[in-house]
Amino acid sequence: MxxxxxxxxxxxxxxxxxxxxxxxxxxxxxxxxxxxxxxxxxxxxxxxxxxxxxxxxxxxxxxxxxxxTPANMVSVRPAHAIMRVRSVSGISQIDKTTEFFYKNAGFLKKANLKRLGFTPVCTPQIINGKVAAIVNEKGYYHVDNVMTRDVVAWPEQPSHLLSRKMWIGLDLGKEIRVLENLSFYFDFPYIEQKEEYFRLLSYCKWHQGKNALDVKTGVYSFTDEGSDRKGQFAHKYEMCNMIDDDILNKYYHRFVTINSRILHGEDTTELFPGEIVELFPDDVVQQSSKPLLWLKVEFPPFFEEHIMDEMTVNINAFPIANKYRERIEYSINEMSTVVPLMMGENEFFIAVNSVADSFGNHYYENLRDNEKDKSNFTYSLRRGGCERFSSADAREYLVRLIDLLHDESVAFSSSEKDTLAESAVDLLEQINHLEHKVDVKNNSQEVVSYLILEQEVEDSRMLFPEYWLSNGPVANDINASEVLFYTSDSDIERGSAQLLSTTRGGQMAPDNTQQTAMYKYSLTSHGSVYSKEDIINFCNSRYGNFAGKVEVKRGYVASTIPGEGVIRTIDVYVSASKKLAHNEKGYFSEELHADLRRFSPDDFNYRVFVQ
Missing domain, CATH: 1.10.286 (GTP Cyclohydrolase I; Chain A, domain 1)
Incomplete structure (x- = not known):
């Protein structure tokens, strides 16, 4: 038509x-x-x-x-990274509410931030230990506390005993006798297209001496879900847990966890691996400072010599996200049961963590459960729309006033040209200036969320809402090796909290156009990617701010996985809507590749090309 x-x-x-x-x-x-x-x-x-x-x-x-549209898709996306810490003694764990602060005064002042916090996206296990030495084809290295490698010795001659193998020397506390579920984090900081190497880590073979070790992909985390199926279902679909799962998926293949028990004692430690000591100079043992627990790793044939040398490995590492808790106090009574959840500049609301009052009552979100809740104290969450006159209304009135001045300018200029016409011009300039200021402020400040209590409040009381906030894209590009601070956990060694990767991935909440694209994708694909149209809709909905044009083609490539040969691939060509730096293209390609694999069948082999 x-x-x-x-x-x-x-x-x-x-x-x-x-x-x-x-x-x-x-x-x-x-x-x-x-x-x-x-x-x-x-x-x-x-x-x-x-x-x-x-x-x-x-x-x-x-x-x-x-x-x-699913709530996690229309919410702000926190920046994320990998960090490491060290336990003071023995083996301990870090709770998901443990907050680490970034205290660079210049960065905080430039971004107009009161605080910039990070919390773990899982409950990791940390130990009193570190990677102290590495042996590979290139040589024998000592690793210090800031991950700098010092060459101790070189092999005297090439040998098949060193080919595609690495020995990791762990310096552990004497109180640790047995290790279980020890996770290793691998990275290739100076290699492009590193994603294919991460996916080959699951094909590595691990040994402690002559004993083979059972390993699995992913970081080990203590689970804390509900005891019944209903509790587990609710736990899975909480906003913060969905964000955590999404970030964990991005780093899933970078971790390897040893399921087998690792014994630590005088009979399992040595100054240097005995099976290769003859390949190095005679004084190599004397240059070793203390006995270490050595683990041998055999890599697939795709790992070349220079790749092995550029590889870094750490323990006590885990993913973190730029989200932190904010707690306020608000007085409520029978006339006031609407509580605004206030945010500062460059702060964005994620979800409510808990709500309690001064009488000791706990409030729960009304999820329209058919069963009657044990508690009669419930609330509803509403994002915006509770103000009598909001910033959106102010912008709408400004637009109408400007349109009126433009459309009826003849009427203004026809009478009292010396006074009214000049005043109208001055007024138009002031309105344009005010509209620009409102738009600029609105770009970095989202609408206020509100708690609406659903029960009548008979007595005045204080309400204590606690909710999660994030800084969105402001928390991006904090460099690796930056030190983070903390105040709550005494099991963490002072000064050991350090970033292992650059923070990235923080994005504003999607605008109305992108929300419509997300709704189209979720309605047509139900959260899965099967067809060419699903891939295009997924890219437009999830990365609409970066992806300009998306093309999907068929391709073939020699597989890097041992024994597979030539495989069919799905090649995704993405034309960026704006100019991206070289490292930004790599980050974008890695995240898109990880997300496509997460929502697609296991036999889909993707290649992502960012133009």
């Missing part, structure tokens, strides 16, 4: 033609001037009404998309 042009002129012309046909007039110039004036006025009103109808349709679609 041909689209109808709803411009003001087209509406007026169609009305003139209709009037001329009804009155049998061949030339519209013969119409009465009063009739012409009435038709022009009516065409203008119809044009305004058609614009308002389009706005209503758009707002309805946006509201439906916001209500039916």
């Amino acid at each position: 041909q689209d109808i042009n709803f411009s003001k002129e087209s509406i007026k012309n169609r009305m003139f033609k209709r009037v001329a046909a009804l009155w049998e007039i061949k030339n519209i110039d013969n119409l009465d001037p009063v009739v012409k004036l009435m038709i022009e006025g009516l065409a203008g009103e119809i044009f305004k009404l058609s614009g308002e109808m389009k706005n209503i349709e758009t707002r309805i679609l946006e509201k439906v998309a916001r209500a039916l």
Whole structure:
């Protein structure tokens, strides 16, 4: 069907033609001037009404998309990275609420931040130990506390005993006798297209002496889910847990966890691996400072010599996200049961953690459960819309006032030209300046969320809401090796909290256009990627701010996995909507590749090309 042009002129012309046909007039110039004036006025009103109808349709679609799209897709995305710490003694764990602070005063002042916090996305196990030495084809290295490698010795001659093998020397506390579920983090900081190497780590063979070790991919985490199925289901679909799972998936293949028991004692430690001591100079044992627990790793054939030398490995590492808890106090009574969850500049709301009052009552979100809740204290969460006059209303009135000045400028200029016309021009300049300031502020500040208590409050009391916040894209690009600070956990060694990777991935909450694309993807694919259209919709919905044009083609490539040969691939070509730096293209490619694999069948082999 041909689209109808709803411009003001087209509406007026169609009305003139209709009037001329009804009155049998061949030339519209013969119409009465009063009739012409009435038709022009009516065409203008119809044009305004058609614009308002389009706005209503758009707002309805946006509201439906916001209500039916999964909450984790329309929320702000926290920046994430890998960090490491060290336990003071023995083996301990870090809770997901443990907060680490970044205290660079210059960075915080530039971004207008009061605080910049990170919390773990899992409950990792940490030990009193570190990677103290590494042996590979290139040589024998000592590793210090800041991950700098010092060459101790080189092999005297090449040998197949060193080919594609690495010995990791662990310096552990004497109180540790047995290790279980020890996780290693691997990285290739100076290698491009590193994702293919991460996926080969699961094919490595691990040994402690002559004993083979059982390993699995992923970081070890203590689970804390509900005891029943209902509790586990609710735990899985909590907002923060969905964000944590999404970030864990991005780093899943970078970790290897040893399931087998590792014994630590005088009979399992040595100064240097005995099976290769003859390949190094005679004084190599004397240059070793203390006995270490040595683990041997055999890598697949795809790992070349220079790749092995560029590889870094750490323990006590885990993923973190830029999200932290904020706690406020608010007085409520029978007349005031709406509580605003206030945020500072460059702070964005994620989810409510807990709500309690001064009488010791705990409030729970009303999830429309059929069963009657044990507690009668419930609340509903609403994002915006509770203000009598919000910033959105202010911008709408400004736009209407500007349109009025533009449309009726003749009326203003026709009377008292010396005073009113000049005042109108000055007013227009001030309104433009005010509108610009409102738009700039709105870009870094989202609408306020509110808690609406659903029970009548008979007595005045204090309410203590605790909720999660994030800084979105402001927390990106904090360099690796930066030190983080903490105050709550005494099991962590002072000064050991350090970033192992650059923070990235922080994004603002999607705008209305991107929310509509997300709704289209979730409605048509139900959260899975199977077809070419699913891939394109997924890229547009999840990375609409970066992906300009997406093309999907078929391809073939020699597999890096041992024994597979040539495999068919799905090649995704993404044209960036804006110019990206070289490292940003790599980050974008890695995240998109990880997300596509997560929502696709296991036999889909993707290659991502960012142009």
